[in-house]
Amino acid sequence: MNIKFKIENLSVYFGKEQFLNSVNLEVEANKILGIIGPSGSGKSTLLGALNRMNELEPYCRTEGTILMDGVDINSSTYNVINLRKKVGIVFAMPVPLPMSIYENVVYGVRLSGVNDKKRLDELVEKSLSEAFLWNEVKDRLNLSGLRISGGQQQRLCLARVLAMEPEAILLDEPSSGLDPISTSKIEDALNQLKEKYTIVLVTNNTKQAARISDNTAYFLLGDMIEVGSTKQIFTAPLKKETDDYITGRFG
């Protein structure tokens, strides 16, 4: 078993409030880890810790260690920009930058200094295909990213991350605002992508976790309650809280 992220005693505070309480968790490489739990359970905070987006918020404090391939990403010598290039994130609401579809996809790559037109063209086609969007937009790559449907926008955001050729992809409730068809397209894409990437999928939709994740972790009020194979979590959870949540008796 190949471990991508090893999270040890991770606590995250925003101001005085604690959002994660000493979480221990391992994320397997080339698998989809689903993270479920009610809102306010610290799922998104966990994602924010994995690519250090949390620290953009004022008054954020992180304790504990996160090892990525054995290297502590919170150490002061670790380059946070490189981390974000290696660990991409797709947010809950699709946010295309106000530029063309093409420029959206190559935004991150251009930042790294790649400007060769041929290389960029290749990347655009490859990333959009992997995100199951190429066929829908290949004739209008110069269209503003704001002018396609919400489902397409979210796949564009995924393609934008894929173009960076990252090692891991974090998804924060990527289909919360989408219709079932768009959702299934994203799920299809994720199923293929796990061959190449480590995927962490936060979702409010337990059925989605059951459908596509290999492992599932249940979070509640900042605590990691239980983690195991998806099959085990959904059929024979060890903790009562988990059972209550997945059977809908929660709250």
Add this chain to the structure above:
Amino acid sequence: MKLVGEKGVQRILMITALSAISSLLLIALFIFSEGLPFIFKYGAGNFLLANEWDPNTGHFGIFPMIMSSVWVTLGAMVVGAPLGIAGAIFLSEYASPIIMKIVKPTIELLAAIPSVVYGFIGVMVLAPVIRNNLGGPGLSLLAGCIILGIMILPTVISISIDSILAVPRSYREGSLALGATTWQTTHMVTIKAARSGIVASIILGLGRAIGETMAVIMVAGNSVNIPNSALDSVRTLTANIALEMSYATGMHREALFATGVILFIIIMILNSIASVAIRNRNAKK
């Protein structure tokens, strides 16, 4: 970017960010270093409270100019503040959004009309009307008040509108739900809640009026005297500087800079009051 790096960019930005405050300090430094020694030499009492201004004989009393500035400014408030506040209330509370959309920028355009044009209108239109109907020279304290009153309208209106619109809708809805008419709601709830912003708009208007130069020179007549009536010709602090600066030398020039010092201090006090009032408004939000 490659040349300076992320930290370098931040440092450069911070240095440029100090440009505004350092300009302000530079202005204060130069005006004060030219003007303050004169005030000490000549005596603050003699300078501020004496009535005679005659550079040829070495008399530099600016009391008449201070009084004229005060009267012109107060008069401008009497003309401009009620009109401006009424306009602001109408536009934000009673007019349809479309009218507001058209009228607010139009009124703000008033602020863009050069002050010399206002002055010219005062000379060509207002002064003859005053001369023919009320007597006196026409170019007078009254003309100055009216022209300045018009000139401060945009300041008063646009800042008041912003303050009124900043009052939460729920206040108004609460009042209307209790059966108050819109006017009762306006004057009992909205205006009270927007008070500090409206005060700020008036103070900023005061600052604009007391600092205005060209329009006042053109319409107020410029005789050095303490006005006895609204029809007298008057000379404000600003006019005094602008009229004589081009040929003043020695003590005379220092006296004009000293006049600038007084003006600078008055404006700084007014601005500080206004910014406290605006901060109150924003804090309430």
Add this chain to the structure above:
Amino acid sequence: MRINPKYTQWGAVTILTSATIFTILILVFIIFFILEKGLPVLGLSFLTENPQEMGKAGGIFPTLIGTIILPVFALLIATPLGISTSVYLAEYTKETRITKVIRFGTDCLAGIPSIIFGLFGYIFFVITLGFGWSILSGGLTLAVMVLPTIIRTSEEAIRAVPNSYRKVSFSLGASRWQTVKKVVLPNALPGIVTGIMLSIGRSIGETAAVIFTAGSSLRIPSSVFDSTRTMAVHFYILAREGISSENAYGTAATLIIAVLFVNLLAYYTMHRFIAKRS
């Protein structure tokens, strides 16, 4: 005695409405008065000919040049300073004592009357630095004067850029400066342009600060060390010294058209900006 609220309502609305109409009428009157008297004088030859006998006859060509050069010069200096100040305030710091001081300084600078700028420009640029009455002195003075406007409008425009854009940019591995350059500034541009336009408008109409720093030479300047006369100054001299009321009206009309044009352009840019946002 208690007056029926219905009557006070009616009375109040009437007073408020008439006050507003009165205010608008004043504006319309000023513009139409100047245009009516000035437009007959205004023509191609008025704009392209040199003045004769100090402006009593002939056109206003040199003042047109001065009116273009001075604001352009001022904005060339004030724009980069203003934008980088606003980027610093909006993107690089939290609210600290330094930002409070910067903001307070900006507000104070905005409230200083133009005659004080004139005095300062005269003693600092003209005398102390020895630039004389020149485009250099006048332009620098105007630059200081419009700096607060540029800082404020730019900062507002930058703050109006949705935070989610910044988040996305950072998440794709952009540094702060890359985010500012690639996402924040392009999206704040229309708002920034509006501020620049308003500043140009103010510079065009400014008299007191210009007359003591750029002088009032009617010759066409050949370098930044030459004195120049703007339309506003020319108009002031014509009107105040009673040289020619006909040419004064013509100059005033040109001035008003220029200022209105620049301001309308500014509103148009801002409007498109807002329309695009929503």
